[in-house]
Amino acid sequence: MMDRVAVLGQWGIDTLRQFGKAGILFYRVLFYPPNFKKSCPLVIQQVYSEGVLSLLIIVVSSLFIGMVLALQGYHTLSKFGASQELGPLVALSVVRELGPVVTAILFAGRAGSAVTAEIGLMKATEQLSSMEMMAVDPLRRVISPRFWGGFISMPLLTLIFNATAIYGAYLVGVKWLGVDAGIFWSNMQSSVEFHADIVNGVLKSVVFGVAVTWIAVFQGYFSIPTSAGIASATTRSVVYASLAVLGLDFVLTAMMIGEW
Amino acid sequence: MLPQRLIESLVGLFLLFAIFSLTVLAFQVSGLTSLFPDQTYTVTASFDDIGGLKVRAPVKIGGVQIGEVAQIGLDPVTFKAVVKMHIRNQYNDIPDDSSAGIFTSGLLGDNYIAITPMYNTTYLKNGSKIEMTHPAMVLEKLIGQFMYKIGNNGNNSSDNGEKNEKK
Numbered sequence: 001m002m003d004r005v006a007v008l009g010q011w012g013i014d015t016l017r018q019f020g021k022a023g024i025l026f027y028r029v030l031f032y033p034p035n036f037k038k039s040c041p042l043v044i045q046q047v048y049s050e051g052v053l054s055l056l057i058i059v060v061s062s063l064f065i066g067m068v069l070a071l072q073g074y075h076t077l078s079k080f081g082a083s084q085e086l087g088p089l090v091a092l093s094v095v096r097e098l099g100p101v102v103t104a105i106l107f108a109g110r111a112g113s114a115v116t117a118e119i120g121l122m123k124a125t126e127q128l129s130s131m132e133m134m135a136v137d138p139l140r141r142v143i144s145p146r147f148w149g150g151f152i153s154m155p156l157l158t159l160i161f162n163a164t165a166i167y168g169a170y171l172v173g174v175k176w177l178g179v180d181a182g183i184f185w186s187n188m189q190s191s192v193e194f195h196a197d198i199v200n201g202v203l204k205s206v207v208f209g210v211a212v213t214w215i216a217v218f219q220g221y222f223s224i225p226t227s228a229g230i231a232s233a234t235t236r237s238v239v240y241a242s243l244a245v246l247g248l249d250f251v252l253t254a255m256m257i258g259e260w
Numbered sequence: 261m262l263p264q265r266l267i268e269s270l271v272g273l274f275l276l277f278a279i280f281s282l283t284v285l286a287f288q289v290s291g292l293t294s295l296f297p298d299q300t301y302t303v304t305a306s307f308d309d310i311g312g313l314k315v316r317a318p319v320k321i322g323g324v325q326i327g328e329v330a331q332i333g334l335d336p337v338t339f340k341a342v343v344k345m346h347i348r349n350q351y352n353d354i355p356d357d358s359s360a361g362i363f364t365s366g367l368l369g370d371n372y373i374a375i376t377p378m379y380n381t382t383y384l385k386n387g388s389k390i391e392m393t394h395p396a397m398v399l400e401k402l403i404g405q406f407m408y409k410i411g412n413n414g415n416n417s418s419d420n421g422e423k424n425e426k427k
Contacts (some may be wrong), residue, residue: 003367041264041268044264044268044271045264045267047274048262048267048270048271048274051271051274052270052271052274055277057272091289095285095289131407137413155278156274156275156277156278159278159279159282159285160277160278160281162281162283162289163280163281163284163289164281164285166285166289173305185288186291187288187292188289189288189290189291190291192289192290192291193290194286194292197290198285198286198289198290211328237343
């Protein structure tokens with residue numbers, strides 16, 4: 001009996017220690033900013049490998065999500081004779097909810113896992129410790145650019161996701177199903193607010209970007225330096241990031257609807 | 261590994277693409293016409309019943325939107341609903357004896373405030389109050405009154421019928 005309690009206590013302390021480590025890592029990434037001139041190219045390189053290379057999956061999936069949303073929405077709305085409300089339906093659900101969340105989950109799968117695996121392998125092959133030997137801080141050289149790269153890419157990808165999804169909905173709703181183009185856009189414009197909807201959606205994506213890249217970087221940096229350890233760190237990175245995104249999404253939405 | 265210059269230009273294109281999306285979202289999707297909110301002045305009005313009026317509901321004259329509802333509160337003494345409205349500065353020549361009413365757009369649509377202008381030559385300004393107000397027409401109440409009337413009419417006619425029979 002006491003053994004079980006002890007195991008539970010050990011588990012609790014371990015979990016707490018993980019959070020502590022993650023917090024210290026985050027603090028060091030944020031408050032020990034790398035030399036701007038030297039690390040700017042590194043950050044750009046990371047924006048390329050995390051953002052630009054994720055563009056394909058983001059654009060394709062957003063186009064299809066917009067198209068499916070228009071198809072489903074039209075089918076249901078026409079039962080109520082409200083098919084001219086297709087524009088607001090698609091725009092609000094994409095801009096407020098689907099855009100940030102789906103982008104963050106795809107980003108965790110596409111870029112977060114890559115970051116974790118890369119850092120984990122660097123640790124396993126002792127590249128990080130050899131950097132320390134050369135008096136190069138691996139946090140500034142490796143971790144920080146990856147964090148900031150993801151932080152910058154996430155909102156940009158979300159904006160692209162939103163625009164493409166709405167264009168996909170336009171293709172299906174207007175070009176295929178025959179909703180009038182003027183009604184589609186004007187109803188959308190009258191019900192979508194720039195500050196309340198679009199800016200809040202982008203704000204969400206900024207928070208998700210921090211969460212996803214933070215988890216990815218942490219899992220990589222503290223992974224067990226074996227091949228099995230890297231594998232489980234990559235899995236955990238994607239799973240934890242997706243769960244964190246969904247949980248944070250609920251909290252953020254509650255805060256935004258409650259007007260902060 | 262791609263050369264740094266190519267990577268930089270690709271990232272630049274990525275940024276441009278994202279900014280282009282933001283402009284599309286702002287102007288095409290949300291119908292933003294100016295980046296800064298319009299200059300407004302505040303007018304209050306107290307109503308007996310505001311029905312389903314919400315904050316940000318439009319304020320209209322003759323169907324044209326001139327502002328929006330900013331705040332809804334309750335007067336602790338008279339128990340009337342006090343509605344604060346922000347009206348755009350360009351509409352600064354509304355006579356101060358105008359009346360305000362709460363209407364519903366369509367049969368089941370949202371509530372809005374309609375201001376009916378009168379003929380005074382002094383105008384509403386920041387902080388002034390609209391004295392003449394009409395409460396919202398609540399559909400349930402109307403239906404209730406209608407049913408009541410029908411019920412009464414039925415009774416009256418049956419009474420009359422009985423009387424007629426008695427005669």
